[in-house]
Amino acid sequence: MLHDNNFLKENNARHMWHPMAHPAEMRAHPPKVITGAEGVTLTDVDGHRTLDAVGGLWNVNLGYSCDPIKRAITEQLDRLAYYSAFRGTSTGPAIELSYMLAEWFAPDGMVRSFFTSGGSDSVESALRLARQYHKIRGERDRTKFLSLKKGYHGTHFGGASVNGNANFRRNYEPLLPGCHHLPSPYTYRNPFNESDPAKLAQLCINALEDEIAFQGADTIAAFIMEPVLGAGGVIPPHESFMPKVREICDRTGILLIADEVITAFGRTGAWTGSRLWGVKPDLMCTAKAITNGYFPFGAVMISEKVAEVFENDDTAFGSIGHGYTYSAHPVGAAAALACIPEITRANVAGNAAARGAELIAGAQALMAKHALVGDVRGKGLMVALELVSDRETKKPADKATIATVYETTYQAGVMIRVSGPNIILSPPLVITADDVQKIVGALDAGLAAAR
Numbered sequence: 001m002l003h004d005n006n007f008l009k010e011n012n013a014r015h016m017w018h019p020m021a022h023p024a025e026m027r028a029h030p031p032k033v034i035t036g037a038e039g040v041t042l043t044d045v046d047g048h049r050t051l052d053a054v055g056g057l058w059n060v061n062l063g064y065s066c067d068p069i070k071r072a073i074t075e076q077l078d079r080l081a082y083y084s085a086f087r088g089t090s091t092g093p094a095i096e097l098s099y100m101l102a103e104w105f106a107p108d109g110m111v112r113s114f115f116t117s118g119g120s121d122s123v124e125s126a127l128r129l130a131r132q133y134h135k136i137r138g139e140r141d142r143t144k145f146l147s148l149k150k151g152y153h154g155t156h157f158g159g160a161s162v163n164g165n166a167n168f169r170r171n172y173e174p175l176l177p178g179c180h181h182l183p184s185p186y187t188y189r190n191p192f193n194e195s196d197p198a199k200l201a202q203l204c205i206n207a208l209e210d211e212i213a214f215q216g217a218d219t220i221a222a223f224i225m226e227p228v229l230g231a232g233g234v235i236p237p238h239e240s241f242m243p244k245v246r247e248i249c250d251r252t253g254i255l256l257i258a259d260e261v262i263t264a265f266g267r268t269g270a271w272t273g274s275r276l277w278g279v280k281p282d283l284m285c286t287a288k289a290i291t292n293g294y295f296p297f298g299a300v301m302i303s304e305k306v307a308e309v310f311e312n313d314d315t316a317f318g319s320i321g322h323g324y325t326y327s328a329h330p331v332g333a334a335a336a337l338a339c340i341p342e343i344t345r346a347n348v349a350g351n352a353a354a355r356g357a358e359l360i361a362g363a364q365a366l367m368a369k370h371a372l373v374g375d376v377r378g379k380g381l382m383v384a385l386e387l388v389s390d391r392e393t394k395k396p397a398d399k400a401t402i403a404t405v406y407e408t409t410y411q412a413g414v415m416i417r418v419s420g421p422n423i424i425l426s427p428p429l430v431i432t433a434d435d436v437q438k439i440v441g442a443l444d445a446g447l448a449a450a451r
Helices: 005-011 023-028 067-079 092-102 120-138 158-163 197-215 242-254 273-275 305-310 330-345 348-369 399-411 432-448
Strands: 035-039 041-044 049-052 110-116 146-148 179-181 222-225 255-259 282-287 298-303 373-379 383-390 418-419 422-425
Touching: 035 373, 049 432, 067 330, 092 110, 092 330, 110 120, 110 305, 110 348, 120 158, 120 255, 120 282, 120 298, 120 305, 146 158, 146 197, 158 179, 197 242, 222 242, 242 255, 242 273, 282 418, 298 305, 348 373, 348 383, 348 432, 383 399, 399 418, 399 422, 399 432
Parallel strands: 146 179, 146 222, 222 255, 255 282
Antiparallel strands: 035 041, 041 049, 110 298, 282 298, 373 383, 383 422, 418 422
């Protein structure tokens, strides 16, 4: 450490702007300063220890003490700290990882990788590749994108344009034209006032078909969706929804992009969100847990249908004029090569399913106890408690109430994440049943304090 803890406290949020936060608010209420982590536990600048029920940011699936990944990073730094993957050069770890991922994602129908620096990069790359796919095929009017309201797809201009949350869009508009948003299968709040998940899914499908007819299928490049909506409030669709989207995309020639930045590698209780619903997308965005959060890295996975169009092209339209300085970074690739065997060995998908069921049951018990909880949703270790000031009107809880829940829960030993009126839980996928009970107990204290 270059400076002592007093220096960190004095300079917290003074010279640094934080993502997804108002600079003035951060200066007025400085964020927690995390100085250490072990297993699934964080330590802050005051020595206070908390169970990390956020999992970093949906990504530290194996916790903070995964030595094989740390060793792989160190060893690769000693061998080759960096080299470019632009035309003309490659590296051993990138080649090995592309082979491993083709095997890993074979059940999803993925056969090629395009490496990125993270989730927003992966979404941006998938949107570009989708447009390019249609240009190669001679359908050059296919430039539009469809997505879901409440969906989250990163912060680049393309990703922000298909985002379905106004708070990620308004301050940066106008965004990319030709992006159209559809009702999401969100049973607690939806324009149809429909609480039956299957019926709501069909109503959303009807809206999708209506929008395609209105826009013209031959103008639409792709539909992008998260298999389980994450940052928008953890919204699992009915099991019929994504398969019906797949059928419509097949029928209309629209590519299906699965944004699996959160859901890939076990978080939903299945190894991918697409696999959870029995769907094979055309493109798949990944990042986050691919290196357990230990190195910025991501990948767009590409289906055979898309790959063969590019690889059989003999014109300039097939050349990929897109990439990042850190695409296929050898240290990131080495981290992923170590991470994927570890998540397999630990069977994190199975543990996410079991612990997720316990966590959802615990959250539902809290809803029965505390009127502040209006809804509980989740799949695997993606769980949200939506806080309301009035259950009948579903009026969201105010910021002060939510802040009390957050701070009291933290002092009770659990780090949670607040997103609007939602308490989002996305702990590491290696948590135990005892950890689940600790999360529920701390939340109980937080909710009680906010009465």
